[in-house]
Amino acid sequence: xxxxxxxxxxxxxxxxxxxxxxxxxxxxxxxxxxxxxxxxxxxxxxxxxxxxxxxxxxxxxxxxxxxxxxxxxxxxxxxxxxxxxxxxxxxxxxxxxxxxxxxxxxxxxxxxxxxxxxxxxxxxxxxxxxxxxxxxxxxxxxxxxxxxxxxxxxxxxxxxxxxxxxxxxxxxxxxxxxxxxxxxxx
Amino acid sequence: xxxxxxxxxxxxxxxxxxxxxxxxxxxxxxxxxxxxxxxxxxxxxxxxxxxxxxxxxxxxxxxxxxxxxxxxxxxxxxxxxxxxxxxxxxxxxxxxxxxxxxxxxxxxxxxx
Numbered sequence: 001x002x003x004x005x006x007x008x009x010x011x012x013x014x015x016x017x018x019x020x021x022x023x024x025x026x027x028x029x030x031x032x033x034x035x036x037x038x039x040x041x042x043x044x045x046x047x048x049x050x051x052x053x054x055x056x057x058x059x060x061x062x063x064x065x066x067x068x069x070x071x072x073x074x075x076x077x078x079x080x081x082x083x084x085x086x087x088x089x090x091x092x093x094x095x096x097x098x099x100x101x102x103x104x105x106x107x108x109x110x111x112x113x114x115x116x117x118x119x120x121x122x123x124x125x126x127x128x129x130x131x132x133x134x135x136x137x138x139x140x141x142x143x144x145x146x147x148x149x150x151x152x153x154x155x156x157x158x159x160x161x162x163x164x165x166x167x168x169x170x171x172x173x174x175x176x177x178x179x180x181x182x183x184x185x186x
Numbered sequence: 187x188x189x190x191x192x193x194x195x196x197x198x199x200x201x202x203x204x205x206x207x208x209x210x211x212x213x214x215x216x217x218x219x220x221x222x223x224x225x226x227x228x229x230x231x232x233x234x235x236x237x238x239x240x241x242x243x244x245x246x247x248x249x250x251x252x253x254x255x256x257x258x259x260x261x262x263x264x265x266x267x268x269x270x271x272x273x274x275x276x277x278x279x280x281x282x283x284x285x286x287x288x289x290x291x292x293x294x295x296x297x298x
Contacts, residue, residue, distance in 0.1 A: 102203065116281035119281075149250045
């Protein structure tokens with residue numbers, strides 16, 4: 001980027017010098033500097049600075065909100081990774097043990113809690129849940145919970161059930177990615 | 187009406203580890219909860235014109251099959267409207283559990 005700007009600056013300076021020389025040589029223009037013009041120029045610069053400050057501040061606040069929202073989305077990603085690990089026993093051709101059932105339910109609950117944190121964060125920074133289609137993430141979460149803990153829970157899970165679980169995980173991850181992009185682009 | 191409300195705590199009156207859908211599938215099933223606790227208390231509340239408050243707190247997670255069998259089963263037997271009129275749910279541990287149960291009550295269909 002610096003390489004593009006440098007020749008542009010050189011060209012601008014050369015153009016300015018040529019323009020001034022042209023008008024001095026060929027034009028009958030007299031120009032003077034009075035207090036009113038100077039005041040106008042200073043006021044214009046001051047207004048420009050004010051606008052720049054206000055825009056920068058708003059822009060940086062929005063950036064901070066986006067970063068905080070994306071942090072909450074990252075927590076959901078961590079929780080879904082943990083749930084995926086605890087769902088591995090569903091692929092065995094045996095029913096889940098009591099411990100596996102508890103670990104699965106606990107991990108699933110953690111996903112719900114982190115999704116709720118995203119919802120609360122959206123409310124805190126007054127982002128529109130409808131605009132971000134947050135309901136789709138909720139639907140994907142409910143489908144994932146049902147795929148894991150509806151019949152034939154606690155197993156053994158047959159082929160169609162295992163496929164349902166796989167699809168539900170993918171759908172949830174895709175929705176989470178979509179929400180992350182939507183937050184970043186708002 | 188609030189003073190006459192009946193109460194039922196899943197954790198204290200049933201189990202802190204709700205299980206699968208049916209009795210044949212394991213302990214603390216949704217079927218056992220419905221038949222042994224939820225239905226009798228709901229009938230009492232309904233016949234006396236009060237509400238049954240079901241406390242869902244204190245439990246280590248609810249399988250969907252448990253919730254659907256218990257609350258969906260209640261709605262299949264008594265009708266969605268009557269269940270929603272006489273049932274009140276409270277849960278602070280899981281943020282979306284009451285929405286999920288309400289959904290099962292609304293879409294109560296024949297068992298799978």
